[in-house]
Amino acid sequence: MRLKPYVRSLTIALSLVAIAGCSSTGGTQGGTSSGAGGAGAGGTGTSTSGYGSGQAGSTGVSSGAGQMADSRIPDVRTIYFAFDSDTIRPEFQSVLEAHARYLRANPGTQVILQGHTDKRGTREYNLALGERRANSVKRYLDVQGVSPSQLEVVSYGEERPAVRGNTEEDFARNRRVVFAY
Amino acid sequence: MRNLMTPWLFAILMMFSALAQADLTIDITRGNEQATPIAVVPFAGGEGLSEDLAQIVADDLERSGYFTPLARSAMFTQPSSRDQVTYGDWKALNTRYLAVGQVNQNGNNITIRYELLNIGGESLMLEETVNASPTALRAAAHRISDRIFEEITGIRGAFSTRIAYVTSSGLGDNTRYGLYIADADGRNSQEILSSDEPVMSPAWSPDGKKLAYVSFETQRPAIYVQDLASGRRAKLTSFEGLNSAPAWSPDGRKLAMALSKDGQPDIYLMDIGSGNLQRLTDGGSIETEPSWSPDGRSLIYTSDRSGGPQVYRQMLGDSSAERLTYTGGYNARGQFSPDGEQLFLIHRGNRGYKVARQDLSSGRLVELGDSRFAESPSVAPNGTMVIFATQRNGKGVLGAVSADGRASFFLPAAQGDVRDPAWSPFLN
Structure with a gap:
């Protein structure tokens, strides 16, 4: 069930292809500070890497590939979970089956299963819970005959909430796994 | 928009916005009712400095939960050294400890001399001189807080940490x-x-x-x-x-x-x-x-x-x-x-x-x-x-x-x- 390094590289390459049409780019700046106690010294920014961010874009595989049902990435790309649970709810089984059909029909396509939690509890433990949710989806797709080499799990825990707020509904919308093609 | 900027320009803009906006403020919601009353009198000669040293010290001590600093408006007098202190005034205010000090500025060298007094015992607990540059005044005040805190509580102060x-x-x-x-x-x-x-x-x-x-x-x-x-x-x-x-x-x-x-x-x-x-x-x-x-x-x-x-x-x-x-x-x-x-x-x-x-x-x-x-x-x-x-x-x-x-x-x-x-x- 492990993804091999070359698959990871391929996934990165494909996701870069996927966002090539998007305008969202960003960078990471590493700053420097003067020594401890050096008041008033600012950091000098140096760009350490450039990368794209984006998800749910369309891949080169699907664009212009006709109108067959399995040639388009399914529209619903997020499924939700109950509190403290990684169980696939019955109402989302059809969503997973649609993704399974698409991935079986397009064996060259990779997807990242992004696991998320609500904000309650500690961040690092939530990272582990988000991974457990995404792994639950991965196992489901595996049983549906999707090649493990097409699937990668990345957990964000509570770091990338879909919505703000502290209501039960807000929490429910953040407990999710996102298919990021 | 970002595509139009060079990485350097972007980095520089980020730096300035960071300096202006990233500081955190302090909002004390619950003081310790059993905290020890202390008075930190404004340091004489510090009026022209960019930082209010005595206020930084008082804020540090209050944040620790161990001390309740006396409001400046409640102080009868504002002495700057122990020979100016009338102990009875501070006893009347129920103050247990008193910190007084004075600042001398000579170009870029700032000298802070302070004393910590035990009001009940009418005794000197600590006197020290601290040198600081104008850009390191907050750090100097935190060092004074560390010393006062340790002298009274016996616990090493952590106000100079990050x-x-x-x-x-x-x-x-x-x-x-x-x-x-x-x-x-x-x-x-x-x-x-x-x-x-x-x-x-x-x-x-x-x-x-x-x-x-x-x-x-x-x-x-x-x-x-x-x-x-x-x-x-x-x-x-x-x-x-x-x-x-x-x-x-x-x-x-x-x-x-x-x-x-x-x-x-x-x-x-x-x-x-x-x-x-x-x-x-x-x-x-x-x-x-x-x-x-x-x-x-x-x-x-x-x-x-x-x-x-x-x-x-x-x-x-x-x-x-x-x-x-x-x-x-x-x-x-x-x-x-x-x-x-x-x-x-x-x-x-x-x-x-x-x-x-x-x-x-x-x-x-x-x-x-x-x-x-x-x-x-x-x-x-x-x-x-x-x-x-x-x-x-x-x-x-x-x-x-x-x-x-x-x-x-x-x-x-x-x-x-x-x-x-x-x-x-x-x-x-």
Whole structure:
């Protein structure tokens, strides 16, 4: 069930292809500070890497590939979970089956299963819970005959909430796994 | 828009916005009613300085929860040395201790001379002269706070320490994340890293010169170690799956971490010099949030092997662990007090997620503070305060509570959310 390094590289390459049409780019700046106690010294920014961010874009595989049902990435790309649970709810089984059909029909396509939690509890433990949710989806797709080499799990825990707020509904919308093609 | 900027221009703009907006402010919500009354008189000759030194000292002492500074408007007189002090005036105000001082500026050399007096005993406890440059006045005031605090309480002051924390603004794919360090009072903030992808779990090296943290900037989590003085950094791990929760050993040679490369998240030790990895736990459950005992001979971590998260302790060299927490169904992210006798952790009680303190010998757990969404507790190097992240008015803010729970305050950012605080070790 492990993804091999070359698959990871391929996934990165494909996701870069996927966002090539998007305008969202960003960078990471590493700053420097003067020594401890050096008041008033600012950091000098140096760009350490450039990368794209984006998800749910369309891949080169699907664009212009006709109108067959399995040639388009399914529209619903997020499924939700109950509190403290990684169980696939019955109402989302059809969503997973649609993704399974698409991935079986397009064996060259990779997807990242992004696991998320609500904000309650500690961040690092939530990272582990988000991974457990995404792994639950991965196992489901595996049983549906999707090649493990097409699937990668990345957990964000509570770091990338879909919505703000502290209501039960807000929490429910953040407990999710996102298919990021 | 961003595409039109060169990376340098962008970096410079980010730097200025960081300097203006990233400082945290202090908002004291609960003072300690049993705190000791002290008066810190404005230092004579300090009127023209960019910082109000006596106010910084008074604020430091109040934040500790140990002291209640007297309001300036209540002072009958404002002496600047002990020969000007009339003890009866201060006894009438129930003041136990009095700090007075004077400032002399000679070009870029500022000399602060202060005295600490015991009002009841009518005696001098401390007199000292501190030299400072105009740009290091806050640091000088924090040093004075450290000395006064230690002289009265017998506990080393931690006002000259720093905190690391993570900020975020925006939502979803447009969220911007920043890693900062600031003085323990939230001022003098400096950006360490900014990214379009999550940054989390900053951890100070024991010498205070480096930060380990987790960054998703390659769209996967990886553990980095960054030297604070030079800004240079190295990527330590980027295994498949989680690369999470770095924690330095007390000798600074090893980093404990949670990795899921072999299945469910487990605790590993990395020898930083060689990069060698040693696996500490091996089970079908989640193990994460490692933290070292002060003597470096054991680790605590969170595990859900019993069904929900609880804190376990494992001696280095042992393969079995002892469960430490039994109060309630959720206890996570434990951290030892500096003396190794207490545990600070996040506990789910009837009213949400709280910072709690558990006495290791008795096992008794006490909730601290009244937050519903507490996470990421980090204890001050002198063990008197715990800083943590929580929610207030719908925003992520930092909170701090005294180790006895009597005093608490918040450190909100001017804008955006703040979380993931890490208190530095002693830096001087």
